[in-house]
């Protein structure tokens with residue numbers, strides 16, 4: 369049976385034919401994924417999620433990395449990154465590290481397994497399934513185990529000339545866990561999962577495909593994607609999530625977050641992100657100083673990674689989102705290229721976290737008493753704030769405001785699968 373889909377990015381209503389395994393539906397107007405890839409085996413994500421959780425458990429069983437210089441050294445466990453940051457009075461950084469690398473992904477994987485079990489039970493629902501399903505997707509952008517691995521590799525290259533580094537079993541388990549998590553994410557078909565845990569309610573009146581949702585007072589649920597007629601209660605009839613119709617005023621919120629992140633980017637660059645203490649001498653290093661230091665030492669590829677992740681990405685993200693806010697408040701035009709620019713901005717933002725993870729790993733690993741140690745600096749907290757605020761700013765931006773209400777695509781491309 370065909371179904372109606374309302375694109376969350378451009379507000380276009382399409383009629384989708386049933387998907388066969390391996391097929392995915394895209395919006396004919398903007399190309400946004402309207403559904404996930406239909407899976408032959410609905411339980412496949414559960415098997416991968418269980419494997420990922422086991423690998424995550426192993427991360428805490430073995431040592432993570434070993435470090436030694438001039439006969440002084442120590443072995444760090446993954447959990448030490450958190451306790452070392454808390455010990456240095458950087459609890460905020462510890463919380464960000466713990467939540468984004470293992471906290472959110474762990475909760476996500478466990479909840480996903482529960483949802484898959486619930487989905488396989490047909491007519492015997494399990495408690496709490498719908499609120500849980502509603503909570504999971506907003507966690508996805510905040511799971512950064514892959515960014516953390518790059519952060520660890522960058523840290524190792526930064527100190528490999530100063531000390532002997534040993535990769536231990538827990539780091540390998542972390543890489544396996546991260547790969548399994550990525551595989552799980554690609555396998556989840558939220559459309560099928562929602563269909564299994566909560567039925568689609570009847571729309572209540574005729575809905576036209578090939579027109580905007582706004583012209584028919586329709587909204588798409590941000591959690592379960594169901595198109596429904598905007599109601600007085602502002603709640604999705606399928607999952608109960610609150611919805612917003614067109615919130616031009618939300619642009620003010622995006623602007624406020626952008627201005628705050630731009631202001632916070634100043635202390636992030638003025639204050640050191642870390643200090644290297646050698647024989648009692650502290651050498652503070654700012655973001656730009658770190659890039660220059662790496663470039664002078666001939667580590668060009670790593671200097672380029674940090675330069676792009678910590679300088680190019682945050683600045684271009686703030687500028688691009690500001691430009692999109694101005695475009696959304698002006699006359700619609702070039703909607704598709706602007707939407708693509710938004711998607712790129714949203715995707716690359718999380719990679720800025722690399723430098724924060726580098727600071728966390730170095731501050732935990734490089735502990736050789738008076739001989740040599742590394743401490744985090746205030747700049748790292750400000751920089752983590754910039755990354756988080758720009759990510760929230762991107763999430764508050766409503767791409768539907770970039771699209772005109774009246775444009776119609778070619779009727780031949782009304783639906784695709």
Ligand SMILES: [Zn+2]
Nearest residue numbers: 375378395398
């Ligand atoms: Zn669309």
Ligand SMILES: [Zn+2]
Nearest residue numbers: 589592604607
């Ligand atoms: Zn819903």
